[in-house]
Amino acid sequence: MAEKTFTRKQVAEQGTNKNVLFVINNDVYDVTKFIDEHPGGHEVLIAVTGKDGTEEWEDVGHSLDAKELMVKYKVGTIVAEERVEVKKKQYNWSNNNTTDTSDSGLLSSWKFPLLLGIVVTVLYSYLFT
């Protein structure tokens, strides 16, 4: 089944107070029927109608339940040439971790347990032999 595609201009034109349509992570959602049930209130959803609400959505830190629920309101995706890179905020720290500190830190990888083993062995031989 081919997914419906939208340009950002189409979302801007079709998204109104009465037809609450917005973009989150390159997908298009129509929450017109959901606004009165939204735990965060209808105003915030109407505020992003016709726009890209990815940042606002991420800032709230929506739960897994909310993520499962939003699938129900997905009506399409943004055309390939207008998609933006989806930032994975929660993984940034671990990316930095692997690139920046690489293998050099004392506490990283196998070095710390090895050092601890040597210290314990030396102490043991001093104390008990």
Ligand code: HEM
């Ligand atoms: C299809 C889209 C959306 C769905 C299904 C959805 C669903 C939900 C749900 C289930 C909650 C309750 C808390 C949780 O489970 O995380 C919630 C809270 C909230 N949402 Fe949404 N939401 C959507 C889009 C948005 C957008 C675009 C915004 C901002 C512009 C927004 C702002 C909020 C706020 C401010 C709260 C209240 C958080 C709190 O009280 O701590 N939501 N939403």
